[in-house]
Amino acid sequence: MNTEPDNLFDSAAAPVRPFRFDAEVARVFPDMVRRSVPGYAEMVEFTGLLARRLVPADGVCYDLGCSLGAVTEAIVRQTPASVRVIAVDNAPAMIAKLCASSHDDRITPICADAETIPIHNAALVVLNLTLQFIAPERRLALLERIHAGLIPNGALILVEKIALPNDRGGQLLTELHTDFKRAQGYSELAISGKRAALEQVLIPDSIAVHEVRLSAAGFTGFTRWYQSLNFIAWMAWK
Ligand SMILES: C[S@@+](CC[C@H](N)C(=O)[O-])C[C@H]1O[C@@H](n2cnc3c(N)ncnc32)[C@H](O)[C@@H]1O
Numbered sequence: 447m448n449t450e451p452d453n454l455f456d457s458a459a460a461p462v463r464p465f466r467f468d469a470e471v472a473r474v475f476p477d478m479v480r481r482s483v484p485g486y487a488e489m490v491e492f493t494g495l496l497a498r499r500l501v502p503a504d505g506v507c508y509d510l511g512c513s514l515g516a517v518t519e520a521i522v523r524q525t526p527a528s529v530r531v532i533a534v535d536n537a538p539a540m541i542a543k544l545c546a547s548s549h550d551d552r553i554t555p556i557c558a559d560a561e562t563i564p565i566h567n568a569a570l571v572v573l574n575l576t577l578q579f580i581a582p583e584r585r586l587a588l589l590e591r592i593h594a595g596l597i598p599n600g601a602l603i604l605v606e607k608i609a610l611p612n613d614r615g616g617q618l619l620t621e622l623h624t625d626f627k628r629a630q631g632y633s634e635l636a637i638s639g640k641r642a643a644l645e646q647v648l649i650p651d652s653i654a655v656h657e658v659r660l661s662a663a664g665f666t667g668f669t670r671w672y673q674s675l676n677f678i679a680w681m682a683w684k
């Protein structure tokens with residue numbers, strides 16, 4: 447996948463407009479996500495390893511909000527050749543790039559909305575940094591649909607940026623996330639510009655809200671398997 451540098455928020459002249467997954471973002475996405483999400487590469491790799499344990503031969507996986515297909519490719523790498531992945535994103539620029547880079551017949555890229563795409567016989571559904579972009583009042587309905595589309599013993603992998611408590615620990619982790627971005631070479635301008643652009647677009651929930659909702663959606667159990675600062679990964683099972 448391309449490695450063009452993310453300098454989208456570096457220009458002082460750039461107007462602050464809501465963040466969108468357009469062609470500009472798709473062009474720099476691998477660099478952007480790696481330098482913005484601490485632990486991203488490891489979470490993607492672990493998702494592949496989890497798929498290896500969770501998905502039966504001939505199993506079907508859904509990667510909802512797949513972007514350029516990093517999770518899809520990790521699943522394909524780690525599972526038998528009979529396992530297939532349906533890779534869904536509603537951003538045409540993302541799906542176009544995924545189609546251009548991947549010709550694996552185990553992968554079915556689809557440009558569609560995760561909220562409406564039919565989900566059937568899924569052994570594994572992955573929402574890697576996607577639920578946070580769905581309107582909060584519709585998140586439960588999406589999780590209920592995913593739960594209904596899973597086979598018995600099927601699982602959901604959910605990775606999210608979370609809302610931290612406004613206490614000393616929460617403030618420290620928020621500051622560390624900014625330090626992480628600085629250490630990745632982002633300028634103060636780029637950091638504050640992206641923060642403003644994501645406001646009202648990426649709406650994080652607290653750990654408690656996520657976990658109450660997983661139960662409400664019908665999942666019988668869940669476990670957290672990764673945390674890096676304000677990014678957390680869960681697995682939930684039917
Ligand atoms: C942060 S990116 C996800 C990263 C990706 N899962 C990965 O592992 O590299 C969020 C993605 O979700 C997609 N998205 C947001 N809302 C969506 C929706 N309602 N249906 C499908 N895709 C959606 C965006 O277009 C974007 O590509």
Ligand SMILES: O=C(O)C(=O)C[C@]1(C(=O)O)C=C[C@@H](O)C=C1
Nearest residue numbers: 478479482483575607640644648
């Ligand atoms: O918190 C941030 O600053 C982020 O950039 C996070 C985040 C995400 O979690 O999806 C936001 C948008 C980009 O897609 C990549 C990463």
